[in-house]
Amino acid sequence: MKNRILLTLPLLGLATPAAFSAPAALPSTALPSTAQADDASATASEFGDPVVVNGVRISDMAIKRFLVYGPGRNGLDARKLQILMDHEREIRVEEVAEQVASEMDGASAEDRQAEVAKRMQRYELDMSFVERRLAAEKASFEERFPTLDHEVELRRAYGSGDWYRDQVRQTMEFDQLFFPDHPDSWPMLSVEAIQGGSPQVDLIADYAREYERRLAVSQDSGEPIVAEQEMMMSLLRDFVMQALWSLAEVKTATQGISEDLAMLIDGGDWSAEVKTQEVFDEMRVAFSGQDIEDAKVCLALFAAASQKLQSEGVMSSDEDFQAMITAIRDQMANSMFNMDFLALQGHGFPSAEAYEQHLRLVDSFKSGRSAELEIGENGELSAELQAHLPIANGIMGLAKARAEILLVSAFDFPSFSWKESGWESAYERATALRGQVDAYLAELATEAEARAAAVEKGENFAPEKELLPFDRWWTDLLRQNSDYWDPPLPATGKQPPAIGLKNFGAFNEEPMTRNDMKRAIGESEYEHFLANGAIVDAVFFDMEPGSVAGPYRGPKGFYLIYLKGRTRPTNPLNMRTERHQQMIQEDWVRKAFQAYAHEALAAAETSGL
Secondary structure (H helix, E strand, O other): OOOOOOOOOOOOOOOOOOOOOOEEOOOOOOOOOOHHHHHHOOOOOOOOEEEOOOOOEOHHHHHHHHHHOOOOOOHHHHHHHHHHHHHHHHHHHHHHHHHHHOOOOOOOOOHHHHHHHHHHHHOOHHHHHHHHHHHHHHHHHHHHOOOOHHHHHHHHHHHHHHHHHHHHHHHHHHHHHOOOOHHOOOOOHHHHHHHHHHOOOOOHHHHHHHHHHHHHHHHHOOOOOOOHHHHHHHHHHHHHHHHHOOOOEEEEEHHOOOOEEEEEEOOOOOOOEHOOOOOOHHHHHOOOHHHHHHHHHHHHHHHHHHHHHHHOOOOOHHHHHHHHHHHHHHHOOOOOOOOOEEEEEOOOOOHHOOOOOOOHHHHHHHOOOOOOEEEEEOOOHHHHHHHHHHHHHHOOOOOEEEEEEEEEEEOOOOOOOOOOOHHHHHHHHHHHHHHHHHHHHHHHHHHHHHHHHHHOOOOOOOOOOOOOOOHHHHHHHHHHHHHOOOOOOOOOOOOOOOOOOOHHHOOOOOEHHHHHHHHHOOHHHHHHHHHHOOOOHHHHHOOOOEEEEEEEOOOHHHHHHHEEEOOOOOOOOOOHHHHHHHHHHHHHHHHHHHHHHHHHHHHHEEEEO
């Protein structure tokens, strides 16, 4: 779980965005752009040296769209919603114009237009309301968290403070468009969406009663009418949003649209395009240098793996890819665990589109590995699956470990920014800390040997200096040097639960499963794919209990691990059970494809990485 301070206004159609990630897709037909080597070397890149894999240039636009779908997704989704809102406003204008025409038959065109404009004012947002809302939000935040920088925390939670402020404006504009004044005057789309979404409870009647109460208070006090409670508004927005999405088909790179387009919205009798470059420019502040480097590596891995799979004749066709993704999305449609949740929360990919492209490659890889995936009638495993069984049991058989992780970070968590020369300085400091650990362990070993020798001779042992037990010494080292960061507790109001606190990397007194520890460390399956390795796997499969390992390079810097203990799987896989057979096959395919993609990239002629 990422550490973030949540602001109080729920934004339209979005969970609170992750600071570095969001749903997205890569093209089905084009992995990266297909410019050949001569063009690739001749054309400069905005992102340093052009990335070329076996003569195929990964275009700047492919990198931009990857970023737009990932850390820039907030801007993309906001544009999508604005297009749908603007279309609804046009419909509203047409409806009002028809009413005016029937009521003002014989009036001049100018008079009718003026009347239409007058009646449409009820759908227009008063920007002073937005300013008051933002000021109140900021004042409340600063009262609760006086030691935090408001702008930094906006960036941490939403990627961009400007985007957040515009999203507040858009949310309030949405409310004004779909829920103006008394429900008796709401658009039919709003009424039908809410009635269809909540047939058992008359939310519209509840809103009407509360609106009348709020209006009476406003008239008595002379103050502006206060807003409806956010819990109610969030529910109403969700119903209307679902209705809006059902009225148009949204295409992204997964559906094979050209790289210069981030999104194509098809409403049947109308359509709209969202340009990749426009969203990239708008969200540029949300893209760090590390985001760009990660995008390059991911696209290069996709390209190298795709080329190799094509050479083997097992790369899935565009049609098969589309059918697979459609089937998966349909299967998940009515569940909270949809494709976006699976991609972002489950596997940590920057976007659903990137995850879908990864699924295509994994599925293609799997189709050419039937021998390695073979399981006999009595659960006999192929050599590859047999070798993978201990790892699968450690992951899915609920083995647990208790480890403490010292992070030497290249990233500054309080300011939410990458440190200048952060990776170099983090490596130097991590190496020095590992030297201190080794030196102290050597001192303890020397003392233990001297103590044992004295006991053998029947002599008293008097050490030159008192050495702390390693656990106590390590705790001091951890607290003085680990860069894991927990935000301060609020000065006022309800205190948040302590679940998910980093505690300098001590995490939890209780042993943790691999998935829980992976999240605590700050890793994801996507980061494992990029790095072809995992710190959490060193904890569960490589280290001996009681030992210290590292420094390992990870998502935010370099990590030293002290493994205090590990338990065996409590629920090992049963290879006579079909579901467990599928689980080990799927896990082997994922790990094997990860290695395959890195081998393909290592063997390729590459530049720009």
